[in-house]
Amino acid sequence: MQTVRDVTIALLRDLNMTRIFGNPGSTELPLFRDFPDDFSYVLGLQESVVLGMADGYAQASGTAALVNLHSSAGTGHALGNLFTAFKNQTPLVVTAGQQARAILPYDPFLYAERATEFPQPFVKWAIEPARAEDVPAAIARAWHIAMQAPQGPTFVSIPIDDWDKPCPPFRPHRMASANPGDPAALTEAAQWLAQAERPAFVVGAGAARDGAWDALIALAERHRAAVWVAPMAARNAFPEDHPLFAGFLTAMRERIVADLAGHDLIVAFGGPVSLYHVEGAGPHLPETARAVFIADNPSQAAWAPCDLAIVADTRLAAQTLLDGPAPAERAAPPPRTPAPALTGAPFSDAYLLQQIARLRPHGSVIVEEAPSSRGPMHDYLPITARDTFYTCASGGLGHGLPAAIGVALARPDDKIIAVLGDGSSMYAIQGLWTAARLGLSITFIIINNGRYEALHHFGRQFGMQRLEGTDLSGIDFADIARAQGLAATTVSEVGELDAALAGAFVAEGPTLIDVRVE
Structure with missing residues (x-):
């Protein structure tokens, strides 16, 4: 019978996770016995660097990356960038070593006490498998959960002696997920958009993750909507040289209301509009405007100040809105004033x-x-x-x-x-x-x-x-x-x-x- 390591290596190939980001410790080494030639190991010199590299790779490649950390101390070093990956909604499968099961009752050196609790709440799911032969299934489940919307990191703690234990074959299942949103709610939003006199869009990082770039350009041009970038957006979802680009919202309540004043409909795609860095007062959005929030993150949808929140893939939602009623006649918003050219005095x-x-x-x-x-x-x-x-x-x-x-x-x-x-x-x-x-x-x-x-x-x-x-x-x-x-x-x-x-x-x-x- 194959070992847990053999079955896991085959699983990682199936999941296209043959590049491993890590900084190895003693409790992780058995995974790398007879390391296959078609795999690569990206070494970082500190675990937070490892997490950051995997985060960038997963965002740019569009698929979950595999991270291999040491038990408690190494996982602790990585927590700052694990928090960032959680906020970035980056799909990661984070594994960490654990001491041998036989000595866990004796508080051994370099073990992880309550291993699955340590990285929470900044992982979507965490497990230390009950049996060695459950490790491949745990990693497969972690991959599926990491890739489900809203995407994010997951965590698997693996005892050192599990890798050489016998294991039956395991093949992951395919899981298709299309999240177009509630058709009735999108129909209502399309009607509001067609009737608006001065609509505005606010685009966040989720729109970039969903690949909504072309759909949002077409939708903005059809409706002559001013397009703002959501506060602190971590990705780009609309061209900043487009005539309809209006600028960047600041993470301050009063500034957001002032910038969006005069719009009678605000549609946010892929990220919260009301994200604050300093305390403020008053309304979250102009009181004369309706607001629609569309994103794949139900947690954000639950608290977003708006009239209608729709949990959806922003690309699919924007394409649905494109098929909505024809817009009312409206003038294009005024162009954004470019910043003056600088001479280098001062050298800023x-x-x-x-x-x-x-x-x-x-x-x-x-x-x-x-x-x-x-x-x-x-x-x-x-x-x-x-x-x-x-x-x-x-x-x-x-x-x-x-x-x-x-x-x-x-x-x-x-x-x-x-x-x-x-x-x-x-x-x-x-x-x-x-x-x-x-x-x-x-x-x-x-x-x-x-x-x-x-x-x-x-x-x-x-x-x-x-x-x-x-x-x-x-x-x-x-x-x-x-x-x-x-x-x-x-x-x-x-x-x-x-x-x-x-x-x-x-x-x-x-x-x-x-x-x-x-």
Whole structure:
């Protein structure tokens, strides 16, 4: 009879999970005995980096990624980016080692106490199989649950001695899932849309996950609807150079109401409109507007302030709305005013982002984790092609750098540009080693302002003129990158920037540019 390892390896082939992201420990090693040649192991030097790489890969490839962690300590290291994967709705199957079943009653060294509880609530489902022969079925179920809407990570704890136990054959079943939404509710929404005088759409990351790009463009053009990006959206779902693009909603209640004022119908696709970062008061949306919320996440639908919430695949829902009644005659919304061109005086993050936009290769992918530069990015680095932007939905740090590695593995023919804050990059700087080892086509750009600038933005809101623990001056990112095998340069003058960017964008392997902005 085959072993649990043999049956699991065959299962992973069937599920197209032959690339394993991990940082191995003693309780995981038996899985890799006689590791097959058609599998690959992507080594990260810390477990949060491992999770971030797998997250980026799963988002960019559109299928669940397999993560292999050590028991409690390794899983604990990974929790920050596991939280981000949960907020990103990224499908992951996370496995972690456990000590041998025979010694679990004796609190052995490096075991996981209450293993399935530890990663909760940031996994959709968690299990430590009751028997060794149940491991393949547990992994198959974890894959199906991870891929079901709303997608997200799952967790399987596997005792070390299970891998060599005998196991009967196991083949996963196919499961088809189409989620078009309630036909009657979509018919009602289509009627409201046809009757509206000034409709607005708000698009979130879920619309990108569902592949709704073309359907939303066609629907917006048919109804001449202004299109806004939902607050803190982690993916791009509408071209930011389109005449109907209206801008980005801010995660503040009063600002959202002000931006959407004058619209009599608001239709949100794939993400919450009312996502807040600071306390506010008053209505969540303009009181004169009807609101429809369409997304695959029933939890969001349960609390969304709206008149009608529809749990649905946003692409299928948008296509259904396209077949609705003809719209009323209405004028197109006024075009968005472009940001003024910058000269580089001062040498700001906004100028850097403007030059990235001017010089970046066509079709290149932006992976961003520079919280204090998000506003300038919206103004000066427009995202105009589908599936070319990824960022962190949780607000945590340490996701962007490893996620760029995962995206590069899933999209080997595309140039990946990781735009990172100096503080953000230090949470996962050892990820550069993996990028160099794999020879990935990534340009890492560090926006180096010498401090946690996002905290200074918040400090001003609280009336604080001085903040402790925010000074990051003195870090030489180019030296750190070269020590891990990357070609790297430091840019501190405006005149040096364009040549550094152009050279990095045509490089075949990974490069880093440390840009010292004012």
